[in-house]
Amino acid sequence: MNNDIEKVLYSREEIQAVTEKLGKQITEEYIDKNPIVICVLKGAVLFMADLAREIKTYCEMDFMDVSSYGDGTKSTGEVKIIKDLDTPVEGRNVLIVEDIIDTGRTLERLADLLHHRKAKSVKICTLLDKPERRVKGVVPDYVGFEVPNEFVVGYGLDYAGRYRNLPYVGILKPEVYENK
Ligand SMILES: O=P(O)(O)OC[C@H]1O[C@H](OP(=O)(O)OP(=O)(O)O)[C@H](O)[C@@H]1O
Ligand code: HPA
Ligand SMILES: [Mg+2]
16 A cells, blocks of 8 residues: 555654644634534544544534545546534534645535534634645635645545555555556
8 A cells, every 4th residue: 555655745743743733723713612623524534533632622523424536536526415414503613624625616615505504603624735726715724734736645535435544645656546
């Protein structure tokens, strides 16, 4: 599995350090606000699990399964909601946790939906931001790292369902997906 990686971009230690920093900022901002922290499945699951332990104030967690990449490396353009939230968001402060913002389509769809449901505030925390590929005007409030315009995997991010379990984020060798 490690042989399919061209280059490690962020090590486990670097991810841990940035997650602690983001957790501190989020803790300060959300003290006494009891936010609903929403994990966007499946990619954000590892980041959510680590970030949540760095949020040192009351919060609730919920999960939403959204998919637009299927098994490929290109956005299909269609954002499918596979599992919705269990918690009503009306009047609540909501923090969306993502692994990556790429075209911005997923986040735009989600943020619109939460505003439509009358959330009091909607903010976004993403481990990775790939601004070069943006087609929608989504601007995250908390960002771990800005990544180059490459298909990255690991620490939750997949190609065709694989590599989510890598403890680091790396660039996948193009031959891995070009030979498909
Ligand atoms: O900004 P965008 O171009 O919309 O891309 C970002 C989204 O794409 C990935 O999800 P994916 O659809 O692959 O689902 P997954 O998390 O289950 O892998 C990623 O986890 C983000 O949710
Ligand atoms: O670079 C990426 N890697 C994995 N999944 C993704 N979903 C959007 N961009 C990416
Ligand atoms: Mg994916």
